[in-house]
Amino acid sequence: MPTRALNNPASATAGIPFSPGRTRSKRRPRSRRRTTLTRPAGLALGISVLWFSLLVMIPLALLLISSVEDGWSTFWDTLTNVQTAHAIRLTLVSALAATAVNLVMGLLIAWVLVRDRFPGRWLIELMIDIPFALPSLVAGLVLLSLYGPESPLGINVLGTPASVFLALLFVTLPFVVRTVQPVLGELDRDVERAAHSLGASRATTVRRIILPALTPALAAGATLCFARGVGEFGALVILSGNRPNISEGAPMRIQSYIEVDNTAAAATVAVLLLATALTATLLVEVLTSQERHR
Amino acid sequence: MGIEIHHVRKTFGSFTALEDIRLSVPSGGLTALLGPSGSGKTTLLRILGGQEEPDAGSVYLAGRDVTRLPAQQRNIGFVFQHYAAFTHMTVAKNVAFGLEVRKTPKAQVRRRVQELLELVQLERFGDRLPAQLSGGQRQRMALARALAVDPSVLLLDEPFGALDAKVRKELRDWLRQLHEEVHVTSVFVTHDQEEALEVADTVVVMNQGRIEQVGTPEEIYDHPASDFVFGFIGEVTRFGELRLRPHDVEVTLDPESGSHPGRITRLTRIGFEVRLEVVLDSDPGSLGGAHPPVNVQLSRTESQALDLQQWDAIWVRPRAAAGGREVEVLRVGAGR
DSSP states (O other), rough: OOOTTOOHHHHHHSSSSSOOOHHEEEEEEESSSSOOOHHHHHHHHHHHHHHIIIIIHHHHHHHHHHHHHTTTHHHHHHHSHHHHHHHHHHHHHHHHHHHHHHHHHHHHHHHHHHOOOOOOHHHHHHTTTHHHHOOOHHHHHHHHHSSSSOTTTTTTOOSSSHHHHHHHHHHHHHHHHHHHHHHHSSSSHHHHHHHHHTTTTTTHHIIIHHHHHHHHHHHHHHHHHHHHHHHOOOOHHHHTTTTTTOOOOOOHHHHHHHHOHHHHHHHHHHHHHHHHHHHHHHHHHHHHHHHHHH | OEEEHHHHHETTTEEEEEEEEEEEEEETOEEEOOOOOOOSSHHHHHHHHSOOOSEEEEEEEEEEEOTTTGGGOOOOOEEEETTTOOOTTTTTHHHHHHHHHTTOHHHHHHHHHHHHHTTTTHHHOOOEOOOGGGGHHHHHHHHHHHHOOOOSSEEESSHHHHHHHHHHHHHHHHHHHHHHHHOOOEEESSSSSHHHHHHSSEEEEEEEEEEEEOOHHHHHHOOOHHHHHHHHHOOOOOEEEEEGGGGEEEEESOOOTTTTTEEEEEEEETTTTTEEEEEEEOOOOOOOOOOOEEEEEEEHHHHHHHHHHHHHHEEEESEEEEETEOOOOOTTTTTO
16 A cells, blocks of 8 residues: 555645645735835835936926927828938837847857856956947947958948948847846756756757746846847947938937927937837836746 | 666865765665765765766666766656756646657646646646745655656655755655655665655765765664764764763663763753763773763653753663664774
């Protein structure tokens, strides 16, 4: 009778009690009280909201209003203007492409930095942040030296659509690396060993175990990447040459609208860029939180 | 069959983790690798699991030379101290992982997963995520996951180490019973001698990269092969030139042959057990130096029968027989 105690539910659940009430409350983490605010906490919240309003919310709202203050037709006309539409498309496509490349390269760099020990690692670690630290105008200059008219490689992107892509690649390089790196470092190596012991190859382990664990970090990195890419200005000014319908990006359109005092049109482009970036952020947030709560 | 280890050596830099290990584990048994930290027990387990490669020697699992075989191809089950759960997968998916990797047909996977969840009493938890389970439940899930692939050998690295005392005790009993049901050759690593004696049918005591003794729990406890094993496997106290277990010291109120006078300097009761610290009036042996207090372990009943109190003057002597067995005593300093 080897099964006796194993099939005896009393001995089985003793000490590891299954109480439906407890597990249900675990699934609903919100407490019954509607607020946890004490008086000082309330004050802190008030200051935060005020600060946030003055710096972000109110200016944003005003921008939204000014984008339609000449009526919806101006809003629509601006977006359908051939030159503007081209600029917006170029910016969005370049930002998406840069994000895609960064997802792969960023993961690779993070992997090397976390998993491998080699001389000069600290140097790479330091260099990663240079695109963060450099003013983006300088970033443009840096790229121009290798990929400009005097390129030692014979590659000249100055004034081509590719220049926008290249500039975005440079300035968004750190995002995926820096979001993935800590998560990868925290991953329990035993989890991979467990997968191996169960017969999974390295590739299968990466695909089914490591990548899913990194997905939230990758998503966060990609969002930052995309949002920054859409708004990048400085590097483009230097590198793209602002040729209408060829290498002109959306932020440059905003600037030229402002130069001719067309605030409404400038605001319109700005609102579109903003909406795109926000949508991307929201989408990623929803997708990853669904993944978490599945 | 089972596991054969031939002359395995492993060093990490200048540290010798394993030195010429020879061991044969019978198939179907439940074997404990017992030793203090740094004894090499975990390294040995990891060599069996394919996570480390030995510098020399060879390893056979179920008659197959696996020395240079990667973990993926060894057909083993490995259970980790901290569960190593696949956190983004449900409990059922965790258990199914090994089968899915082997491209087992879906219907068969579902059946097998159901079977295993019942075996580890998690059938109601299949849709949960590991984070929603308690530590004991997570470790049972890890066991089901390891057993899913019908491993020829099950390896467990301090499987109860991360659990609190009560759950640990329960899971031990449970593992013992599970093993009676699933006769897979199992090896687990532990530094807890009680755990090893209670759960395993064979205990391998390791120290400083070497095997000190292999035997049943009784053999190990009653006939320790070395000073180290004697000291590691249970509590030890000194009586003159003898080292013996605290429960092998007899306390009397009047002098008996071979007994020695002393005074109870401390009396601690822990549940059914009473521990005494006895300072002897003089050294019963001839080793010289200060004789440390003798530790004595009595049952509550024994202590009450003698009506022992702190500061009582009593007589102590080594028990002639403990539970009908010959007392095992070793000379101090009688090294290996």
